[in-house]
Amino acid sequence: MVSAQTHAAPAPSPWLPVLVALALLHLGPAASTAAAAAEIAARAQLEPQRVRAGEAALLTIEISGSQDAAPPSISLPDGVSAEYIGPATQVTIVNGRIQASVQHRYSVAAKTPGTYRLGPFTVFHGGQRYETNAVTLEVARGGQGGGSVAGEALRLIVRVPRTHVYLREKVPVDVLVYVGAVRVGDLQYPTLTADGCAVERFQEPTQYQEQEGNVTYTVVRFSSSLTPLRSGKIVLGPATAQLNVYERRRGGFFDDPFFSFRRPVTLESEAVELSVEPLPEQGRPRNFSGAVGRFSLQVEASPLELNVGDPLTLRIVLRGQGNLDGVAPPALSGSPQWRVYEPHPVAGAPGEFVFEQVAVPTRPLDSVPPIEFSYFDPELGRYQIERSAPVAIVVRGGSQSPAVIAAQPTPAQEDALGRDIVYLKEHPGRWVPVRQRVSFAFVAAHGGLLLLPVAAYFADRHRRRREDRAIAQRHAAARLAARAARECGEAVRQGEAARFYDLAAQYLREYLTLRFQLPPGRLAPETLEQLPLDGETRAAAANLLQACEAARFGRQVVDAELAAHYALFERVLQAAERSGRAQRIWRLWALALLLPPLAGAARGATPDELFYRGNSAYADRDYAAAIAAYEGAIAQGVASANLFFNLGNAYFKAGHLGKAILNYERARWLAPRDADVLANLEFARAQAHSPACTPQWWEHLLWPLASRLSPMALWSVVSSLYAAVLVAGSLAILHRNWRPRWGIAAVAFAAALAFTGANLFWREFFRPWGTYAVTLQTVAVRFAPESTATEHFRLPAGAPVRIRERRGDWALVQRCDGRRGWVPAVNVEALDPSVPEVKAEGAAS
Numbered sequence: 001m002v003s004a005q006t007h008a009a010p011a012p013s014p015w016l017p018v019l020v021a022l023a024l025l026h027l028g029p030a031a032s033t034a035a036a037a038a039e040i041a042a043r044a045q046l047e048p049q050r051v052r053a054g055e056a057a058l059l060t061i062e063i064s065g066s067q068d069a070a071p072p073s074i075s076l077p078d079g080v081s082a083e084y085i086g087p088a089t090q091v092t093i094v095n096g097r098i099q100a101s102v103q104h105r106y107s108v109a110a111k112t113p114g115t116y117r118l119g120p121f122t123v124f125h126g127g128q129r130y131e132t133n134a135v136t137l138e139v140a141r142g143g144q145g146g147g148s149v150a151g152e153a154l155r156l157i158v159r160v161p162r163t164h165v166y167l168r169e170k171v172p173v174d175v176l177v178y179v180g181a182v183r184v185g186d187l188q189y190p191t192l193t194a195d196g197c198a199v200e201r202f203q204e205p206t207q208y209q210e211q212e213g214n215v216t217y218t219v220v221r222f223s224s225s226l227t228p229l230r231s232g233k234i235v236l237g238p239a240t241a242q243l244n245v246y247e248r249r250r251g252g253f254f255d256d257p258f259f260s261f262r263r264p265v266t267l268e269s270e271a272v273e274l275s276v277e278p279l280p281e282q283g284r285p286r287n288f289s290g291a292v293g294r295f296s297l298q299v300e301a302s303p304l305e306l307n308v309g310d311p312l313t314l315r316i317v318l319r320g321q322g323n324l325d326g327v328a329p330p331a332l333s334g335s336p337q338w339r340v341y342e343p344h345p346v347a348g349a350p351g352e353f354v355f356e357q358v359a360v361p362t363r364p365l366d367s368v369p370p371i372e373f374s375y376f377d378p379e380l381g382r383y384q385i386e387r388s389a390p391v392a393i394v395v396r397g398g399s400q401s402p403a404v405i406a407a408q409p410t411p412a413q414e415d416a417l418g419r420d421i422v423y424l425k426e427h428p429g430r431w432v433p434v435r436q437r438v439s440f441a442f443v444a445a446h447g448g449l450l451l452l453p454v455a456a457y458f459a460d461r462h463r464r465r466r467e468d469r470a471i472a473q474r475h476a477a478a479r480l481a482a483r484a485a486r487e488c489g490e491a492v493r494q495g496e497a498a499r500f501y502d503l504a505a506q507y508l509r510e511y512l513t514l515r516f517q518l519p520p521g522r523l524a525p526e527t528l529e530q531l532p533l534d535g536e537t538r539a540a541a542a543n544l545l546q547a548c549e550a551a552r553f554g555r556q557v558v559d560a561e562l563a564a565h566y567a568l569f570e571r572v573l574q575a576a577e578r579s580g581r582a583q584r585i586w587r588l589w590a591l592a593l594l595l596p597p598l599a600g601a602a603r604g605a606t607p608d609e610l611f612y613r614g615n616s617a618y619a620d621r622d623y624a625a626a627i628a629a630y631e632g633a634i635a636q637g638v639a640s641a642n643l644f645f646n647l648g649n650a651y652f653k654a655g656h657l658g659k660a661i662l663n664y665e666r667a668r669w670l671a672p673r674d675a676d677v678l679a680n681l682e683f684a685r686a687q688a689h690s691p692a693c694t695p696q697w698w699e700h701l702l703w704p705l706a707s708r709l710s711p712m713a714l715w716s717v718v719s720s721l722y723a724a725v726l727v728a729g730s731l732a733i734l735h736r737n738w739r740p741r742w743g744i745a746a747v748a749f750a751a752a753l754a755f756t757g758a759n760l761f762w763r764e765f766f767r768p769w770g771t772y773a774v775t776l777q778t779v780a781v782r783f784a785p786e787s788t789a790t791e792h793f794r795l796p797a798g799a800p801v802r803i804r805e806r807r808g809d810w811a812l813v814q815r816c817d818g819r820r821g822w823v824p825a826v827n828v829e830a831l832d833p834s835v836p837e838v839k840a841e842g843a844a845s
Contacts, residue, residue: 054266153180156267291375293322330373425642456730505548641671658776661798693816721753781821785810
């Protein structure tokens with residue numbers, strides 16, 4: 001008898017299957033052949049099996065037992081197309097047994113509805129022939145409901161405000177793409193067929209949310225408009241739109257949202273039938289030219305005062321919506337009183353149709369007659385006539401235009417009976433620098449004032465932190481909220497539901513206790529109702545606490561609920577943080593423009609001596625010596641209104657009216673209310689027959705201080721108000737009891753500062769005196785900067801102009817009425833004496 005001894009076999013290592021799987025993945029075909037102990041098998045799978053026409057389904061041919069099987073050549077019925085997507089390999093280990101497989105994926109689609117049998121398909125591998133099962137593809141007509149995900153979650157709708165419209169009416173149309181619980185991308189602009197209509201291009205799409213029952217749709221709206229070109233029945237659509245639906249790849253390692261399958265889908269809408277009626281003949285105005293819509297008419301004229309034969313520009317504005325294609329624009333009709341020209345369109349604001357028409361009056365008139373425009377209103381169903389209001393104008397007869405007056409030679413001067421210029425100023429007055437300089441002391445002082453509200457703010461903040469313990473609790477709550485969101489998010493990402501609910505319940509109670517200074521203890525539902533939160537946030541907090549209690553006591557939680565509860569937790573924290581934030585809105589005190597003031601010049605004896613020397617020469621009627629003395633003071637870099645006034649008198653007596661008017665203008669710029677300056681300037685202009693420029697009425701209305709105060713006065717007022725704003729603001733921060741009063745004072749000072757600063761800004765930057773100039777003698781204004789160019793008009797000596805451009809020895813000047821032209825630069829001089837003059841040999845002064 002032979003006895004046998006049994007020995008226990010050693011337990012297999014748990015790492016052996018993993019090592020074998022890794023070896024198969026890296027060694028490729030050789031490893032898969034060695035591991036192909038399992039039998040080779042092939043099968044076909046179609047997902048989904050029911051789609052709409054034009055939609056794609058995923059056909060998967062899986063070969064089990066091998067990873068290197070080549071993709072099979074598939075044959076499909078007529079009307080079905082396929083596109084190879086690519087392979088997907090996988091290895092599974094069950095009870096230590098390794099199973100390798102490869103999946104070849106195809107995108108199949110059919111444009112014709114019907115039922116199609118796909119397969120069986122033949123697979124060749126290792127010299128053997130394998131055959132899959134057959135699958136069935138059901139294709140429903142586009143627009144019908146299907147069993148696919150896209151068919152349930154995607155819709156395309158064409159929407160018009162009404163289906164009963166009129167011929168040539170511009171009808172808005174929207175193509176809406178409804179996207180439900182499906183991931184889509186690559187949405188293309190829709191195509192809309194409309195026989196008998198002119199369809200405009202779609203605008204940029206807009207996106208919004210829309211609720212239908214328990215389903216929330218994302219709606220993408222494409223807006224356009226169409227115009228019916230014939231009457232009768234017109235079929236609009238169907239509209240089509242193409243997009244891609246991204247679905248998860250299923251099976252093995254690729255059952256992951258990052259590995260998705262792109263399926264092209266073509267959406268098709270239902271057609272919409274429009275009933276188009278022709279425009280009625282009854283009540284049609286004689287001047288109706290085809291406009292359909294709703295409009296308002298406004299007419300403006302420029303200039304409002306002119307002479308017979310001068311052109312008048314009419315600005316005709318149509319506002320509203322409608323179709324104006326091929327429509328004659330509204331215009332002033334020709335008559336014995338008017339010689340008119342064809343209107344032409346110009347750019348206007350959105351929703352405006354703007355036309356300009358030139359009309360020339362042939363006789364004196366006092367108004368522009370009303371202009372009519374007729375159109376058909378589709379909402380009212382009848383014709384309307386829009387009439388503009390008459391425009392009041394003044395058309396003078398028997399006089400010549402300003403251009404003709406400027407072109408005439410300057411008449412000989414006549415003696416003014418009993419009139420002469422006002423005599424000299426005896427004292428130089430306040431000296432100011434000719435060139436503006438930045439005063440370091442001024443900038444430092446005004447910059448230092450900015451520290452007042454900053455210091456007041458930090459002092460008040462320090463006091464509040466010491467006195468109010470709630471601030472510290474709010475900061476602690478904010479830090480706790482950040483830590484809670486971070487740790488709960490980490491628990492959700494790792495799928496630890498129990499840890500998430502424990503942390504959420506703990507942190508939510510601690511956070512609400514700190515945030516709203518609640519007494520320590522359990523956070524009860526009645527306590528939640530007393531918190532300063534909106535009803536939705538309180539309900540969300542209560543639901544989250546109930547969910548935490550239920551999950552902690554054993555209720556099973558799915559992944560969707562875990563993600564939803566984490567989102568609810570973040571929303572409660574954010575809402576509580578917003579509601580508990582202190583409602584302190586600190587005013588942004590107006591930062592005054594640290595613009596350089598006209599710093600006081602060093603008052604030495606030289607400018608004063610030159611001023612008095614000039615006065616002595618003037619008294620001796622040595623006007624050339626007086627001019628040399630006054631200009632010597634200006635050469636020192638300083639000037640004054642009195643100096644310019646006396647220099648203007650010297651030039652006037654020397655017979656240089658252009659120079660005299662120039663210096664009177666300089667004196668008026670520094671002293672705009674000096675009666676002597678205004679009197680001499682008016683007298684000199686009368687002698688030179690040079691009209692003055694009158695500012696527009698709206699400039700006096702918006703900037704009243706710009707023409708009434710000198711630059712130094714404006715700078716002083718702005719500087720004082722700037723300091724007052726900062727001081728009042730600082731006191732408002734520091735004094736709690738008087739805070740409303742100081743706050744009102746700071747606002748009042750800020751408003752005054754804004755108003756005065758706007759006047760200063762207008763004068764210094766939009767109307768700087770460096771761009772204003774005066775002609776020194778009668779000069780011809782030409783169309784081009786060439787001495788041989790055609791003469792446009794003439795300017796008399798002392799004519800005020802604005803220098804728009806300098807080009808070499810030429811300057812582009814603009815007259816008060818807007819006419820422009822080129823003159824030699826030596827014949828004009830800027831009001832700002834710091835602007836260098838253009839010297840030319842033989843130039844007359």
